[in-house]
Amino acid sequence: MTTTQSESHVLSKSCQYALRAVVYVARHASSSHLIGAQEMAESLEIPKHFLSKILQQLTRNQLVSSTKGPHGGFYLNDVNELTTIDRIVEVMDGPGLFKACVLGLPECSSTHPCPLHFEVVEYRDGFYHKLKRLTVKELAQFVHKGQIHL
Protein backbone atom coordinates (compact mmCIF):
# COMPACT_ATOMS: atom_id res chain seq x y z
CA MET A 1 0.00 0.00 0.00
CA THR A 2 2.01 2.90 -1.34
CA THR A 3 0.19 6.16 -0.72
CA THR A 4 1.95 8.60 -3.00
CA GLN A 5 1.11 12.23 -2.33
CA SER A 6 2.21 14.68 -5.00
CA GLU A 7 3.25 18.02 -3.65
CA SER A 8 1.20 20.96 -4.80
CA HIS A 9 1.56 24.66 -4.15
CA VAL A 10 0.12 27.98 -5.19
CA LEU A 11 3.48 29.54 -6.00
CA SER A 12 6.51 27.68 -7.35
CA LYS A 13 9.60 27.53 -5.20
CA SER A 14 11.37 29.89 -7.62
CA CYS A 15 8.60 32.40 -7.12
CA GLN A 16 8.65 32.07 -3.34
CA TYR A 17 12.40 32.59 -3.35
CA ALA A 18 11.99 35.56 -5.69
CA LEU A 19 9.49 37.27 -3.40
CA ARG A 20 11.59 36.71 -0.30
CA ALA A 21 14.70 37.96 -2.09
CA VAL A 22 13.02 41.09 -3.38
CA VAL A 23 11.71 41.94 0.06
CA TYR A 24 15.16 41.31 1.48
CA VAL A 25 16.72 43.66 -1.05
CA ALA A 26 14.06 46.26 -0.37
CA ARG A 27 14.89 46.12 3.28
CA HIS A 28 18.68 45.89 3.24
CA ALA A 29 19.94 47.54 0.08
CA SER A 30 20.30 51.20 -0.83
CA SER A 31 21.92 52.94 -3.78
CA SER A 32 25.11 53.28 -1.70
CA HIS A 33 25.04 49.76 -0.24
CA LEU A 34 24.16 46.98 -2.64
CA ILE A 35 23.40 43.42 -1.54
CA GLY A 36 25.21 40.45 -3.07
CA ALA A 37 23.62 37.13 -3.98
CA GLN A 38 26.02 35.48 -1.54
CA GLU A 39 24.79 37.37 1.51
CA MET A 40 21.19 37.02 0.48
CA ALA A 41 21.50 33.27 -0.04
CA GLU A 42 22.97 32.82 3.42
CA SER A 43 20.48 35.02 5.22
CA LEU A 44 17.46 33.57 3.52
CA GLU A 45 18.81 30.02 3.41
CA ILE A 46 18.30 29.68 -0.29
CA PRO A 47 20.76 27.71 -2.49
CA LYS A 48 23.14 30.37 -3.78
CA HIS A 49 23.37 29.45 -7.45
CA PHE A 50 19.67 28.88 -7.68
CA LEU A 51 19.00 32.27 -6.16
CA SER A 52 21.42 33.84 -8.64
CA LYS A 53 19.38 32.46 -11.51
CA ILE A 54 16.24 33.91 -10.01
CA LEU A 55 17.81 37.32 -9.48
CA GLN A 56 19.03 37.25 -13.07
CA GLN A 57 15.53 36.65 -14.25
CA LEU A 58 14.16 39.46 -12.12
CA THR A 59 16.89 41.77 -13.35
CA ARG A 60 16.26 40.94 -16.99
CA ASN A 61 12.64 41.83 -16.43
CA GLN A 62 13.65 45.03 -14.66
CA LEU A 63 12.02 44.16 -11.38
CA VAL A 64 15.34 44.55 -9.58
CA SER A 65 18.49 46.46 -10.50
CA SER A 66 22.10 45.28 -10.34
CA THR A 67 25.69 46.24 -10.98
CA LYS A 68 28.68 43.97 -11.44
CA GLY A 69 32.15 44.12 -9.99
CA PRO A 70 33.49 44.85 -6.51
CA HIS A 71 30.82 46.21 -4.22
CA GLY A 72 28.34 45.25 -6.87
CA GLY A 73 25.11 43.54 -6.13
CA PHE A 74 21.39 44.11 -6.22
CA TYR A 75 19.17 47.00 -5.24
CA LEU A 76 15.79 48.50 -6.04
CA ASN A 77 15.46 51.78 -7.86
CA ASP A 78 12.42 53.99 -7.45
CA VAL A 79 10.54 52.18 -10.16
CA ASN A 80 11.44 48.74 -8.80
CA GLU A 81 10.07 49.66 -5.39
CA LEU A 82 6.67 50.24 -6.87
CA THR A 83 6.52 46.87 -8.61
CA THR A 84 3.35 45.08 -7.59
CA ILE A 85 3.62 41.55 -6.28
CA ASP A 86 1.52 40.09 -9.05
CA ARG A 87 4.18 41.18 -11.55
CA ILE A 88 6.83 39.15 -9.78
CA VAL A 89 4.54 36.15 -9.71
CA GLU A 90 3.77 36.64 -13.37
CA VAL A 91 7.43 36.80 -14.32
CA MET A 92 8.33 33.71 -12.31
CA ASP A 93 5.29 31.49 -12.74
CA GLY A 94 3.79 32.80 -15.94
CA PRO A 95 0.62 34.72 -16.61
CA GLY A 96 -1.62 31.67 -16.58
CA LEU A 97 -1.73 31.16 -12.83
CA PHE A 98 -4.44 33.65 -12.01
CA LYS A 99 -6.62 32.50 -14.87
CA ALA A 100 -6.12 28.77 -14.52
CA CYS A 101 -8.96 26.35 -13.79
CA VAL A 102 -8.78 24.56 -10.42
CA LEU A 103 -9.47 21.28 -12.16
CA GLY A 104 -6.95 21.98 -14.91
CA LEU A 105 -9.50 22.23 -17.70
CA PRO A 106 -8.32 24.20 -20.73
CA GLU A 107 -11.63 25.99 -21.00
CA CYS A 108 -13.17 27.24 -17.79
CA SER A 109 -14.91 30.55 -17.25
CA SER A 110 -18.22 31.87 -16.02
CA THR A 111 -19.75 31.12 -19.40
CA HIS A 112 -18.26 27.62 -19.61
CA PRO A 113 -17.46 26.65 -16.04
CA CYS A 114 -16.13 23.49 -14.45
CA PRO A 115 -18.17 22.17 -11.51
CA LEU A 116 -15.96 23.91 -9.00
CA HIS A 117 -15.70 27.22 -10.82
CA PHE A 118 -18.38 29.24 -9.05
CA GLU A 119 -17.47 27.67 -5.74
CA VAL A 120 -13.91 28.91 -5.74
CA VAL A 121 -13.37 31.78 -8.21
CA GLU A 122 -13.76 34.38 -5.53
CA TYR A 123 -10.70 33.07 -3.67
CA ARG A 124 -8.49 32.95 -6.75
CA ASP A 125 -9.61 36.39 -7.88
CA GLY A 126 -9.44 37.86 -4.41
CA PHE A 127 -5.91 36.59 -4.02
CA TYR A 128 -4.97 37.99 -7.39
CA HIS A 129 -6.40 41.42 -6.80
CA LYS A 130 -4.72 41.61 -3.44
CA LEU A 131 -1.32 40.94 -5.01
CA LYS A 132 -2.13 43.36 -7.78
CA ARG A 133 -2.63 46.19 -5.30
CA LEU A 134 0.40 45.40 -3.15
CA THR A 135 3.80 46.89 -3.94
CA VAL A 136 7.21 45.56 -2.99
CA LYS A 137 7.77 48.66 -0.90
CA GLU A 138 4.61 48.12 1.10
CA LEU A 139 5.33 44.45 1.60
CA ALA A 140 8.83 45.23 2.84
CA GLN A 141 7.46 47.69 5.36
CA PHE A 142 5.37 44.98 6.97
CA VAL A 143 8.57 43.27 8.03
CA HIS A 144 9.36 46.11 10.40
CA LYS A 145 6.25 45.53 12.39
CA GLY A 146 5.68 42.90 15.03
CA GLN A 147 6.89 39.36 14.65
CA ILE A 148 6.94 39.35 10.90
CA HIS A 149 9.86 37.42 9.42
CA LEU A 150 11.23 36.29 6.10
Next chain:
Amino acid sequence: MTTTQSESHVLSKSCQYALRAVVYVARHASSSHLIGAQEMAESLEIPKHFLSKILQQLTRNQLVSSTKGPHGGFYLNDVNELTTIDRIVEVMDGPGLFKACVLGLPECSSTHPCPLHFEVVEYRDGFYHKLKRLTVKELAQFVHKGQIHL
Protein backbone atom coordinates in the same frame (compact mmCIF):
# COMPACT_ATOMS: atom_id res chain seq x y z
CA MET B 1 17.78 35.25 -22.54
CA THR B 2 16.02 32.19 -21.32
CA THR B 3 12.91 33.15 -19.37
CA THR B 4 12.05 29.96 -17.57
CA GLN B 5 8.61 29.97 -16.03
CA SER B 6 7.95 27.13 -13.64
CA GLU B 7 4.40 25.97 -13.69
CA SER B 8 2.59 26.23 -10.41
CA HIS B 9 -0.84 25.09 -9.40
CA VAL B 10 -3.03 24.86 -6.38
CA LEU B 11 -3.88 21.21 -6.91
CA SER B 12 -1.57 18.60 -8.40
CA LYS B 13 -2.55 16.98 -11.68
CA SER B 14 -3.25 13.73 -9.83
CA CYS B 15 -5.66 15.58 -7.59
CA GLN B 16 -7.39 17.34 -10.47
CA TYR B 17 -7.81 13.99 -12.23
CA ALA B 18 -9.08 12.45 -9.00
CA LEU B 19 -11.76 15.09 -8.55
CA ARG B 20 -12.93 14.88 -12.13
CA ALA B 21 -13.00 11.10 -11.96
CA VAL B 22 -14.99 11.03 -8.75
CA VAL B 23 -17.55 13.45 -10.15
CA TYR B 24 -17.74 11.36 -13.30
CA VAL B 25 -18.39 8.23 -11.26
CA ALA B 26 -20.97 10.05 -9.16
CA ARG B 27 -22.81 11.04 -12.30
CA HIS B 28 -22.54 7.89 -14.39
CA ALA B 29 -22.27 4.92 -12.06
CA SER B 30 -24.90 3.16 -9.98
CA SER B 31 -24.84 -0.04 -7.97
CA SER B 32 -26.21 -1.86 -11.02
CA HIS B 33 -23.99 -0.15 -13.58
CA LEU B 34 -20.34 0.29 -12.64
CA ILE B 35 -17.91 2.44 -14.60
CA GLY B 36 -14.58 1.06 -15.79
CA ALA B 37 -11.29 2.95 -15.77
CA GLN B 38 -11.16 2.50 -19.53
CA GLU B 39 -14.38 4.39 -20.23
CA MET B 40 -13.54 7.07 -17.71
CA ALA B 41 -10.09 7.64 -19.16
CA GLU B 42 -11.53 8.09 -22.64
CA SER B 43 -14.37 10.36 -21.63
CA LEU B 44 -12.23 12.57 -19.43
CA GLU B 45 -9.16 12.37 -21.66
CA ILE B 46 -6.92 11.22 -18.85
CA PRO B 47 -4.08 8.71 -19.48
CA LYS B 48 -5.66 5.36 -18.64
CA HIS B 49 -2.93 3.78 -16.56
CA PHE B 50 -2.36 6.96 -14.64
CA LEU B 51 -6.04 7.23 -13.89
CA SER B 52 -6.07 3.62 -12.71
CA LYS B 53 -3.39 4.42 -10.17
CA ILE B 54 -5.38 7.35 -8.92
CA LEU B 55 -8.56 5.32 -8.63
CA GLN B 56 -6.61 2.67 -6.74
CA GLN B 57 -5.47 5.26 -4.27
CA LEU B 58 -8.99 6.59 -3.83
CA THR B 59 -10.31 3.07 -3.36
CA ARG B 60 -7.67 2.18 -0.79
CA ASN B 61 -8.74 5.25 1.15
CA GLN B 62 -12.38 4.28 0.77
CA LEU B 63 -13.38 7.39 -1.12
CA VAL B 64 -14.65 5.29 -4.01
CA SER B 65 -15.79 1.66 -4.18
CA SER B 66 -14.87 -0.97 -6.76
CA THR B 67 -15.34 -4.55 -7.79
CA LYS B 68 -13.17 -6.67 -10.08
CA GLY B 69 -14.04 -8.98 -12.92
CA PRO B 70 -16.51 -8.74 -15.80
CA HIS B 71 -18.87 -5.82 -15.41
CA GLY B 72 -16.66 -4.67 -12.60
CA GLY B 73 -15.59 -1.09 -12.16
CA PHE B 74 -16.05 1.83 -9.84
CA TYR B 75 -19.03 3.32 -8.07
CA LEU B 76 -19.87 5.37 -5.02
CA ASN B 77 -21.69 3.89 -2.08
CA ASP B 78 -23.79 6.00 0.24
CA VAL B 79 -20.82 6.89 2.39
CA ASN B 80 -18.64 7.74 -0.62
CA GLU B 81 -21.21 10.18 -1.92
CA LEU B 82 -20.95 12.21 1.24
CA THR B 83 -17.17 12.50 1.06
CA THR B 84 -16.20 16.15 1.23
CA ILE B 85 -13.90 17.54 -1.44
CA ASP B 86 -11.19 18.48 1.02
CA ARG B 87 -10.81 14.78 1.89
CA ILE B 88 -9.99 13.93 -1.71
CA VAL B 89 -7.49 16.76 -1.87
CA GLU B 90 -5.96 15.62 1.38
CA VAL B 91 -5.58 12.05 0.19
CA MET B 92 -4.03 13.09 -3.12
CA ASP B 93 -1.94 16.09 -2.17
CA GLY B 94 -1.37 15.57 1.51
CA PRO B 95 -2.65 17.41 4.54
CA GLY B 96 -0.10 20.21 4.36
CA LEU B 97 -1.66 22.14 1.50
CA PHE B 98 -4.23 24.07 3.47
CA LYS B 99 -1.78 24.99 6.19
CA ALA B 100 1.20 25.86 4.02
CA CYS B 101 2.82 29.29 3.94
CA VAL B 102 2.53 31.18 0.62
CA LEU B 103 6.23 31.93 0.77
CA GLY B 104 7.12 28.38 1.70
CA LEU B 105 8.39 29.19 5.18
CA PRO B 106 8.35 26.27 7.62
CA GLU B 107 6.96 28.44 10.38
CA CYS B 108 4.17 30.81 9.46
CA SER B 109 1.06 31.58 11.48
CA SER B 110 -0.74 34.54 12.95
CA THR B 111 1.68 34.56 15.87
CA HIS B 112 4.77 34.21 13.64
CA PRO B 113 3.69 35.42 10.19
CA CYS B 114 5.53 35.92 6.94
CA PRO B 115 5.07 39.34 5.31
CA LEU B 116 2.26 38.06 3.12
CA HIS B 117 0.45 36.09 5.77
CA PHE B 118 -2.23 38.55 6.83
CA GLU B 119 -2.66 39.72 3.27
CA VAL B 120 -3.66 36.33 1.93
CA VAL B 121 -4.77 33.94 4.71
CA GLU B 122 -8.39 34.69 4.13
CA TYR B 123 -8.25 33.30 0.59
CA ARG B 124 -6.47 30.11 1.57
CA ASP B 125 -8.78 29.53 4.51
CA GLY B 126 -11.88 30.51 2.57
CA PHE B 127 -10.96 28.05 -0.17
CA TYR B 128 -10.33 25.35 2.38
CA HIS B 129 -13.58 25.82 4.24
CA LYS B 130 -15.50 25.85 1.01
CA LEU B 131 -14.08 22.47 0.03
CA LYS B 132 -14.67 21.21 3.54
CA ARG B 133 -18.38 21.93 3.28
CA LEU B 134 -18.84 20.57 -0.24
CA THR B 135 -19.66 16.92 -0.82
CA VAL B 136 -19.02 14.85 -3.94
CA LYS B 137 -22.76 14.42 -4.34
CA GLU B 138 -23.39 18.14 -4.33
CA LEU B 139 -20.53 18.81 -6.71
CA ALA B 140 -21.82 16.20 -9.13
CA GLN B 141 -25.26 17.78 -9.10
CA PHE B 142 -23.83 21.05 -10.35
CA VAL B 143 -22.92 19.33 -13.59
CA HIS B 144 -26.57 18.91 -14.43
CA LYS B 145 -27.16 22.61 -14.44
CA GLY B 146 -26.35 25.02 -17.23
CA GLN B 147 -23.12 24.82 -19.17
CA ILE B 148 -21.11 23.12 -16.51
CA HIS B 149 -18.69 20.54 -17.89
CA LEU B 150 -15.96 18.18 -16.73
Next chain:
DNA sequence: CAAATAAAGGATATATGGGTCTTTTATTCG
Protein backbone atom coordinates in the same frame (compact mmCIF):
# COMPACT_ATOMS: atom_id res chain seq x y z
C1' DC C 1 -14.13 -25.66 -13.92
C1' DA C 2 -12.27 -22.71 -17.78
C1' DA C 3 -12.16 -18.45 -20.11
C1' DA C 4 -12.73 -13.76 -20.02
C1' DT C 5 -12.78 -9.46 -17.75
C1' DA C 6 -11.29 -5.72 -14.93
C1' DA C 7 -9.12 -3.89 -10.80
C1' DA C 8 -4.73 -4.17 -7.84
C1' DG C 9 -0.12 -3.87 -7.65
C1' DG C 10 4.65 -3.39 -8.81
C1' DA C 11 8.42 -2.02 -11.75
C1' DT C 12 9.98 1.09 -14.96
C1' DA C 13 10.27 5.20 -18.17
C1' DT C 14 9.83 10.33 -19.17
C1' DA C 15 9.36 15.26 -18.35
C1' DT C 16 10.00 19.10 -15.49
C1' DG C 17 11.17 21.84 -11.57
C1' DG C 18 14.79 22.40 -8.60
C1' DG C 19 19.68 22.74 -7.78
C1' DT C 20 24.88 22.79 -8.98
C1' DC C 21 29.02 23.96 -11.48
C1' DT C 22 31.96 26.43 -14.77
C1' DT C 23 32.95 30.15 -17.89
C1' DT C 24 32.28 34.83 -19.44
C1' DT C 25 31.47 39.72 -18.90
C1' DA C 26 31.45 44.01 -16.53
C1' DT C 27 33.21 46.97 -12.86
C1' DT C 28 36.22 48.67 -9.23
C1' DC C 29 40.54 49.71 -7.22
C1' DG C 30 45.45 49.55 -6.37
Next chain:
DNA sequence: CGAATAAAAGACCCATATATCCTTTATTTG
Protein backbone atom coordinates in the same frame (compact mmCIF):
# COMPACT_ATOMS: atom_id res chain seq x y z
C1' DC D 1 46.88 48.30 -16.87
C1' DG D 2 46.18 44.10 -14.04
C1' DA D 3 44.08 41.77 -10.20
C1' DA D 4 40.03 41.05 -7.74
C1' DT D 5 35.13 40.95 -7.41
C1' DA D 6 30.45 39.97 -8.50
C1' DA D 7 26.71 39.44 -11.81
C1' DA D 8 25.37 37.08 -16.35
C1' DA D 9 25.10 33.16 -18.83
C1' DG D 10 25.17 28.46 -20.20
C1' DA D 11 25.74 23.48 -19.44
C1' DC D 12 24.65 19.98 -16.61
C1' DC D 13 22.73 16.89 -12.77
C1' DC D 14 19.11 15.26 -9.50
C1' DA D 15 14.54 14.50 -7.43
C1' DT D 16 9.91 14.11 -8.10
C1' DA D 17 5.47 14.26 -10.60
C1' DT D 18 3.67 12.27 -14.41
C1' DA D 19 2.98 8.44 -17.39
C1' DT D 20 3.48 3.59 -19.17
C1' DC D 21 3.85 -1.38 -18.98
C1' DC D 22 3.45 -5.96 -17.17
C1' DT D 23 1.96 -9.35 -13.82
C1' DT D 24 -1.27 -10.86 -10.28
C1' DT D 25 -5.71 -11.29 -8.05
C1' DA D 26 -10.60 -11.36 -7.83
C1' DT D 27 -15.06 -11.95 -10.05
C1' DT D 28 -18.37 -13.20 -13.50
C1' DT D 29 -20.31 -16.10 -16.97
C1' DG D 30 -20.73 -20.06 -19.99
